[in-house]
Amino acid sequence: MRLRKCAATSLASVALVAGATAFTSSASAAQRQAAAPHTVQDGGCRTYSGTACFWPNKYGIGTLGEVTDNNSDFTKLYNSTGCKNHNWNDCINSIQNGGTLCTVYFWTGAGYTGRYHSLSLGDAVWDFAAPVSEGGYNDPSFDKSISSNHWCTPR
Structure with a gap:
């Protein structure tokens, strides 16, 4: 029983983090696009990426x-x-x-x-x-x- 409760808690934590990450990513992308017309799409080229x-x-x-x-x-x-x-x-x-x-x-x-x-x-x-x-x-x-x-x- 304890294992199932831990697994359920872990899954809930992962879902919460994934949801927060998705929200942050979409907010960041919207902020970048609003910031300037010279902003590349999310996942675009990064300076010093090689x-x-x-x-x-x-x-x-x-x-x-x-x-x-x-x-x-x-x-x-x-x-x-x-x-x-x-x-x-x-x-x-x-x-x-x-x-x-x-x-x-x-x-x-x-x-x-x-x-x-x-x-x-x-x-x-x-x-x-x-x-x-x-x-x-x-x-x-x-x-x-x-x-x-x-x-x-x-x-």
Whole structure:
């Protein structure tokens, strides 16, 4: 009898903690979205997580893509939703450097060719067409044109 009472108490405690966690998570997500238009979705890229992050839409909206290594061809990076051909090539509209060591370079061409945009640790571009002062890059030609990335040096 004692074992059942302990188990019931434990289950009730777990349910209470899970409910509180769910409430806190939803409140935090709502607070983050209300705080600024440049806030990524819950579970988004975290600074110093070791990844370069990108999304198919402006302001970090849509399926999150993350890479930790150099990638010379984004057609090989699978994405099940949000991008044509189910890969990240020419699909990205916002980027963030969540790395731990250095700048990440996003290239418009495969094999680190074309033009690149460098992104320092913790920086993000939420709208390539917007002015830099508004979290942009002031260059709409980068919208949906990224095809490779390289860490620390351009190549």
